[in-house]
Amino acid sequence: MEERSYNQNCALAHALDVIGERWSLVLIRELLIGPRRYKDLMDGLAGIGNNLLASRLKELELANIVERTILPPPAGSAVYKLTSLGRSLESAVQELIKWGFQLNNKGQPENLSRPEWDIVAMRSLFQPDAAKGKNGACQFQVEDVFYYVVINNGRVEIELGEIRCPDAIVTTDRKTLAKLGKGMDVNTAINNNHLQITGSVLKFSEMLALFKPGD
Amino acid sequence: MEERSYNQNCALAHALDVIGERWSLVLIRELLIGPRRYKDLMDGLAGIGNNLLASRLKELELANIVERTILPPPAGSAVYKLTSLGRSLESAVQELIKWGFQLNNKGQPENLSRPEWDIVAMRSLFQPDAAKGKNGACQFQVEDVFYYVVINNGRVEIELGEIRCPDAIVTTDRKTLAKLGKGMDVNTAINNNHLQITGSVLKFSEMLALFKPGD
DNA sequence: CGGAATCCTCTTCGATACTG
DNA sequence: CAGTATCGAAGAGGATTCCG
Numbered sequence: 001m002e003e004r005s006y007n008q009n010c011a012l013a014h015a016l017d018v019i020g021e022r023w024s025l026v027l028i029r030e031l032l033i034g035p036r037r038y039k040d041l042m043d044g045l046a047g048i049g050n051n052l053l054a055s056r057l058k059e060l061e062l063a064n065i066v067e068r069t070i071l072p073p074p075a076g077s078a079v080y081k082l083t084s085l086g087r088s089l090e091s092a093v094q095e096l097i098k099w100g101f102q103l104n105n106k107g108q109p110e111n112l113s114r115p116e117w118d119i120v121a122m123r124s125l126f127q128p129d130a131a132k133g134k135n136g137a138c139q140f141q142v143e144d145v146f147y148y149v150v151i152n153n154g155r156v157e158i159e160l161g162e163i164r165c166p167d168a169i170v171t172t173d174r175k176t177l178a179k180l181g182k183g184m185d186v187n188t189a190i191n192n193n194h195l196q197i198t199g200s201v202l203k204f205s206e207m208l209a210l211f212k213p214g215d
Numbered sequence: 216m217e218e219r220s221y222n223q224n225c226a227l228a229h230a231l232d233v234i235g236e237r238w239s240l241v242l243i244r245e246l247l248i249g250p251r252r253y254k255d256l257m258d259g260l261a262g263i264g265n266n267l268l269a270s271r272l273k274e275l276e277l278a279n280i281v282e283r284t285i286l287p288p289p290a291g292s293a294v295y296k297l298t299s300l301g302r303s304l305e306s307a308v309q310e311l312i313k314w315g316f317q318l319n320n321k322g323q324p325e326n327l328s329r330p331e332w333d334i335v336a337m338r339s340l341f342q343p344d345a346a347k348g349k350n351g352a353c354q355f356q357v358e359d360v361f362y363y364v365v366i367n368n369g370r371v372e373i374e375l376g377e378i379r380c381p382d383a384i385v386t387t388d389r390k391t392l393a394k395l396g397k398g399m400d401v402n403t404a405i406n407n408n409h410l411q412i413t414g415s416v417l418k419f420s421e422m423l424a425l426f427k428p429g430d
Numbered sequence: 431c432g433g434a435a436t437c438c439t440c441t442t443c444g445a446t447a448c449t450g
Numbered sequence: 451c452a453g454t455a456t457c458g459a460a461g462a463g464g465a466t467t468c469c470g
Binding site for chain 2: 009010012014022024029089096112120121
């Protein structure tokens with residue numbers, strides 16, 4: 001809580017004074033997925049150490065980036081969520097994600113992997129210009145995580161949960177999804193039993209093409 | 216040099232593994248201004264500590280973000296500059312800067328202040344859409360630092376140095392420039408002797424209007 | 431003087447254990 | 451489940467010295 005600061009009159013330094021500490025941006029990524037309980041955060045950040053999570057949350061609450069709320073009954077549990085100031089960090093996070101895709105991410109197999117992270121990543125890779133006039137809805141089940149992608153004339157919405165009547169229901173694993181994003185053929189993945197699609201395969205392929213690492 | 220890592224298969228984590236350490240992004244900001252000597256970096260980062268600067272530079276060189284080159288004679292001095300991978304971080308830095316402007320930057324007077332930082336900040340605040348079809352060239356002298364702004368039909372170039380035949384030559388200080396950016400009247404600043412303009416005041420005002428904190 | 435290695439002290443990190 | 455307490459290890463941040 002000692003407010004370490006760069007002491008520079010520069011907007012970048014001001015930003016980093018608040019969200020530049022270790023784990024802060026990764027924590028914010030976790031909350032960009034949606035409101036999370038303390039336990040969810042511990043799981044999603046594995047490695048953070050209990051005390052650090054607690055103190056980061058406190059710092060970010062103080063900085064008006066995160067707020068703690070109690071869900072209405074019957075849930076009744078405490079969750080952390082982003083304030084509007086916190087949500088406005090998403091474009092910065094997206095740029096960092098786009099940049100991160102350029103790296104030779106060695107992707108060590110022992111690394112942690114969570115399907116939820118793709119939600120934030122896919123929002124970053126979405127190409128609004130290419131999606132003008134297009135629409136579609138796709139339900140994903142990646143490993144044990146359900147989320148959906150809805151494209152509506154150049155805008156995209158990607159959220160945890162399920163929707164009714166999607167154009168396609170897609171079941172796969174994170175690794176295959178990554179390969180598909182990098183250009184792997186959809187039918188090859190299906191034939192290798194790494195991808196199951198119920199509904200319109202064409203619609204899925206069309207939507208897939210709207211996500212690209214490059215600008 | 217022990218390569219601390221988040222160990223997460225996530226592009227954000229990969230990015231932060233490389234540029235998430237303390238001082239890294241501030242150092243990159245410094246290099247976005249232009250190639251810098253070791254001494255320039257020490258000055259611009261005041262507070263970093265000699266050993267940290269050396270080790271950060273080494274890490275970033277290893278990650279192919281920064282390269283060390285020797286200027287041709289007669290200069291002959293060693294400078295650090297960004298590689299193309301490093302330069303591609305500018306959009307992420309710009310988003311962080313835009314976000315930083317939203318904060319109540321207490322702007323403690325004892326904070327360090329360097330006019331060069333406005334070069335990177337102004338690139339971030341430039342509104343390309345509003346600048347369609349407009350152009351102009353402005354030479355700045357802010358405190359002891361010379362830089363220029365050239366706008367050419369929706370594109371902007373802001374660099375250290377001087378150009379020939381600008382539409383306006385502007386002499387001011389950082390604090391006044393910040394106020395002008397926030398809407399202070401140009402003529403008021405001139406009358407208070409905080410701003411001197413040689414050439415077209417109108418052109419300066421026109422160009423100034425193309426820089427906005429909001430998106 | 432630019433650039434970097436070496437010490438030394440202090441803070442933060444990270445992992446485990448512990449409590450309401 | 452949601453945190454606090456504790457403690458060794460690592461990193462930050464100065465100062466000083468060394469090498470070119």
